[in-house]
Amino acid sequence: MSTEENARPDLQSDQTEPDQTPSDQTHQSDLLEAVPPAEEAAKVAIAADRLSLNYAGRPALDAVTLSIRHGLVTAFIGPSGCGKSSLLRCFNRLNDLNDECELSGTVTINGEDIYRPDVDVIDLRRRVGMVFQRPNPFPKSIFENVAFGPRLQGVKSMAALEDTVEWSLRGAALWDEVKGRLDRSALELSSGQQQRLVIARAIAVKPEILLLDEPCSSLDPISTLKVEELIHDLKSRYTIVIVTHNMQQAARVSDYTAFMNQGRLVEYDSTDVIFTNPKDKQTEDYITGRYG
Amino acid sequence: MPGLKVSRRRFTPKSWISGSWISLSSKLATGTVIAIIVAVLLILLSGAVSYFWPRPIYEFWVERSGEAAVPVHGIIAGKENAADGSARLLIRSVTAAGDDPATPGTDRLPAADYVWLPETAVVQRSRPHHLTAMETRDGRWHWGYVVQLQVDGEILAYTGSLIDFSNQLLAADCAAQQHMINALRPARVADACSDAEFIDWRLLFEDAERRQVTVAGADILQLMQPNGAGLLDRIASFATHLVTFRSPNRYAPHHGQDIVAAIYGTVLMVLVMSLVVSPLGGLAAVYLHEYAGRGWLATVLRVAVNNLAGVPSIIYGVFGLGFFIHAVGGRFDQWFFADKLPVPTFGTGGLLWAAMTLALLTLPVVIVATEEALARIPRSLKEGGYALGATQSEAVRYLLWPLALPGLLTGMILAVARAAGEVAPLMLLGVVKQASSLPIDGNFPFLHLERKFMHLGYYLYDLAFRNTNLKEGLGLLFAVALLLVVVVLVLNLSAVFLRNRLYDRYRKLMS
Structure with a gap:
């Protein structure tokens, strides 16, 4: 109660400051323009244009248009079932696995339409790595987990694989904890370690973009902290898109934040703006905890 | 702790019976099942033990x-x-x-x-101590007294006790008379002695009606004085007879080799069947689960697989006879063994066709068990593979297949249990009472899958019908039945062992 009351006046005072009118009349087409002009020149990694998705006839995404900046961390927030994970899965075409999934609109990555029929989905997924909500290490050794992607790409030399595994595990801040037991089963690791192992596995194929689907939702606070630090470190090398329902986390790790609700992109702006000066009433309600 | 009520519920016969009716009836049902299993095993065991236990004369x-x-x-x-x-x-x-x-x-x-x-x-x-039981090579049993012993035409001093006599010979260090000593030991089966060791010895045997005959040592299979034997001697006799599968009491219409051949036949057939059914069932399950989707074809396939499990086994036998033996085997003979025709090689019943038919018989079980295991694999695992750029076939091969293996082995356990005990279809597919040669031997190519074979289940069936004096014959029946149970158990336990090792590896993931 008290925290809410403390938080609200702040936000309200922020809101009244600029001349933007907080309303729900924001259209998706406006959102692209809503990106501050100073960063327009920055490279766009992923762009979705009027992206709609139906699961078995039930709409999951409704005409989402947004562009994700290269080399930054973008967070998707929103209540459960708002379509943020579905949107994420459009970026590496993981929704293709579901037969009942219909998609319209376009998604471009580095300017290329990834839903063109002649696109090599396998290569796309290599370039766009993904980490899931629950750690999903393969029932293999730690080494084999990380080496799985490179092996699929035909890397056979043991020396090369060892290099990649060490590089990836170091990259995922896990090397020091597991270097002595690479041949042990990955299932023996704690869930925090497993999640970092999965991140190591994802970066072992040297992707350009990392999609993190609520990577900390099943982790304890200390593991969460480690993964967040890791995201911070990885930022310099990868474009990261993270789905989270933890708003503090979004505020801590991301540069841009998109708020989604009921399959629509409600508001998309730099994290600072979203959390201190949201333009939309829904965003404000969600962030202040009145909702969801 | 004063505030806390002390539970009075402890395990007593009464507490076991009390409780809700569902808990009571489930306990009763479990108890009945256990009682039936124990009763079956006890009956088999007591019958088998009495068959091998030397009885007093x-x-x-x-x-x-x-x-x-x-x-x-x-x-x-x-x-x-x-x-x-x-x-x-x-x-x-x-x-x-x-x-x-x-x-x-x-x-x-x-x-x-x-x-x-x-x-x-x-x-x-x-029960006179020196009353002697003698089994001769022609399968006859005689009861009476040994009157005289002769070695190389010389009459030896004989006290009436065979043990005394063999000790006497041992003390005299008659190495060459090993065979005789073996034969004289109570309950020792001299069957295994080679003729080279044989020296000329005979004994004068007198039956109850004082008829005397001279019997050559070479004709004697067993010579025993069970009445005089102590408990240890009896146990030793029991063990020896158990190993040779020969009764110390009565003529059995079989030879130890028959049992060995039947065990060989059963185990080999089950192994060949496993080799056929495990890849077939596993791959079919992968197809149904991963590729077939939810269309009408997949539905038809699933219904067909489930219904196959309910088809009576004799129908598989008829199918095997018509398809494998006549159609496939006959063609084989025309192509590869034309020089031997009209004597069929594969165009007649044999181990291979029996194993193939039983593989079809057990296929549904394996498919269903494997598919269930595949369905238990978390979706996220496969997605993890796809997210790394795995193709569907790579995800199946490297991620799903290893995890489906324990399920496949569960299916194999059920399949082995069913196949090892199946008799009806085998009667159409090349099982015989008496096989002239084992399906596995030292001659190239060592494994002769076209040969006819013996099978414990069929042997049991045959024994039951051959035996007119069922009362005593039951002993042998029980012994063979117990042996079949043991063979199935050993096959099953090895599959269980294998599966548990795999489960250990994946347990954490599945939980």
Whole structure:
């Protein structure tokens, strides 16, 4: 109660400051323009244009248009079932696995339409790595987990694989904890370690973009902290898109934040703006905890 | 803790019975199942043990109407109480005026047979220590006394005890007489002795009616004095007979080799079947789960697979006969074994076709078990593979297949249990009473899958019908049945062991 009351006046005072009118009349087409002009020149990694998705006839995404900046961390927030994970899965075409999934609109990555029929989905997924909500290490050794992607790409030399595994595990801040037991089963690791192992596995194929689907939702606070630090470190090398329902986390790790609700992109702006000066009433309600 | 109520619920017979009706009835059901299993095993076990346990030989003095009492030697095979209160004993003995009376002047005694003795006619019964049971190579049993022993034509001092005699020989360090000593040891089976070791020895044997015959050592299979044997000797005798699968009490219409051949046949057939059914069932399950989708074709396939499990096994036998033996085997013969025709090679029943047919029979079980295992694999695992750029086939091969293996092995356990006990289809597919050669031997190519084979289940079936004196024959039946149970158990346990090792590896993931 008290925290809410403390938080609200702040936000309200922020809101009244600029001349933007907080309303729900924001259209998706406006959102692209809503990106501050100073960063327009920055490279766009992923762009979705009027992206709609139906699961078995039930709409999951409704005409989402947004562009994700290269080399930054973008967070998707929103209540459960708002379509943020579905949107994420459009970026590496993981929704293709579901037969009942219909998609319209376009998604471009580095300017290329990834839903063109002649696109090599396998290569796309290599370039766009993904980490899931629950750690999903393969029932293999730690080494084999990380080496799985490179092996699929035909890397056979043991020396090369060892290099990649060490590089990836170091990259995922896990090397020091597991270097002595690479041949042990990955299932023996704690869930925090497993999640970092999965991140190591994802970066072992040297992707350009990392999609993190609520990577900390099943982790304890200390593991969460480690993964967040890791995201911070990885930022310099990868474009990261993270789905989270933890708003503090979004505020801590991301540069841009998109708020989604009921399959629509409600508001998309730099994290600072979203959390201190949201333009939309829904965003404000969600962030202040009145909702969801 | 004063505030906390102390539970009075402890395990007592009463607490076990109390509780809700569902808990009670489930306990009763479980108890019944366990009782049935235990009863089956106990009956088999007691029958088998009695078959191999050396029984005492009796000397009965029997008084027939008005005549003087005469001795009868034999084993008590049963007892029957008549309605009027009188009892009679079923004796296995040589005294019966059977169809094969002793011919004076020859060295043959009459064959043993069953005879009923009214208990009132038996004036005296005893178990003399030196009463001897002798089984000869022609399958006859005799009960009587050894009167004299001769080695190389020389008559030896004989006290009446075979043990004394063999010790005497051992003390004299007669290495060359090993065979004889073996034969003389109570309950020792001399079957395995090679003829090279054989020296000329014979004994003078006298039966209850004082007929004497000289029997050559080479003709003797077993020579025992069970009455004088102590418990340890009896146990040793039991063990020896168990290993050779030969009864110390009665002629068995079989040889130890038959049992060995039947075990070989059963195990080999099950192994070949496993080799066929595991890849077939596993891959079919992968197809159904991963590729078939939810269309009408997949539905038809699933229904077909589930219904196949309910088809009576004899129908598989007919199918195997028509398809494998006549169609496929006949074609094989025309293509590859034309020089041997009209003698069929693969165009007749044999181990391979029996194993293939049983593989079809057990296929549904394997498919269903594997598919269930595949369905239990978390979706996220496959997605993890796809997210790394795995193709569907790579995800199946490297991620799903290893995890489906324990399920496949569960299916194999059920399949093995079913196949090892199946008899009906085998009768159409090349199982025989007596195989002239094993399907596996030292001759190239070592594994002869086209050969006819023996099978424990069929052997059991055959024994049951061959045995007219069921009462005593049950012993052998039980022994073979127990052996079949043991073979199935060993096959099953090895699959369980394999599966548990795999489960250990993946347990954390599945939980």
